[in-house]
Amino acid sequence: MLANVAYEEDVPCALQEEEICAICELVLREEGVQRACYVSVSTVDEARMQELNNEWRQQDRATDVISLECERPDDPELAKDEPCELGDIVLAPTYIARQAASFGTTPADETRLLLIHGMLHLLGYDHMSDDEAAVMEAREDELLAMHATDADMTGVVLTRHEGELLS
Numbered sequence: 001m002l003a004n005v006a007y008e009e010d011v012p013c014a015l016q017e018e019e020i021c022a023i024c025e026l027v028l029r030e031e032g033v034q035r036a037c038y039v040s041v042s043t044v045d046e047a048r049m050q051e052l053n054n055e056w057r058q059q060d061r062a063t064d065v066i067s068l069e070c071e072r073p074d075d076p077e078l079a080k081d082e083p084c085e086l087g088d089i090v091l092a093p094t095y096i097a098r099q100a101a102s103f104g105t106t107p108a109d110e111t112r113l114l115l116i117h118g119m120l121h122l123l124g125y126d127h128m129s130d131d132e133a134a135v136m137e138a139r140e141d142e143l144l145a146m147h148a149t150d151a152d153m154t155g156v157v158l159t160r161h162e163g164e165l166l167s
Contacts, residue, residue: 006042011093013043014107015115023112026147027119028073035073036083039122041115042090049092064099065114066090067121089118116143 005017013020024039044052046062054060056068070085071078078084091114093107100110117140127133 004038004040006040011043011045013091013093014096014111019112020115023115023147024119027116027123027143030143030146031120031123033073033123035078037073037086038083039086039119040088041118042088043093044090046092046095049090049095052090062092062095064092064096064110065118067118069122069124072124087122089115089122091115091118112147113140113144116140116147 005013005020015023020041024041028037049066050060050062052066053063056066057063066089068088068090070087073084073086075084091111093111096110096114097107100107103110117136120136120139120143125132125136125139127136
């Protein structure tokens with residue numbers, strides 16, 4: 001897996017690039033993705049996140065993470081040895097830090113959860129219905145627990161999409 005990690009000036013991420021890549025690789029491996037994949041992970045300020053959320057989701061407010069899918073690893077149109085351009089994950093660190101405080105966790109732990117969440121979106125998971133949300137949340141929790149064995153995590157509150165279902 002090849003990740004392109006870019007931070008907007010003055011918008012640092014709570015995680016180091018090495019851990020971002022490790023989380024992305026964990027999700028791909030545990031989801032059984034064998035094809036080489038490219039993922040872009042970037043940070044933006046809340047004003048830019050609000051613009052992206054409005055443009056891509058028609059929601060005129062900032063949010064914590066947005067995933068923009070490009071290709072699927074199982075796309076039959078990709079040549080056998082061709083890498084997959086999986087997509088982009090955009091994080092809003094200041095939003096995430098406030099959210100972490102409200103849940104009593106750390107910005108780093110919240111970022112870990114949201115990065116897993118974003119990767120699962122790129123792989124086709126969604127939470128548009130209660131059933132989909134239950135499946136996605138369970139998988140997030142499993143992957144976060146797997147990563148927690150390798151990271152110093154401080155008791156992150158696991159997935160919580162209640163009230164975020166889109167109609």
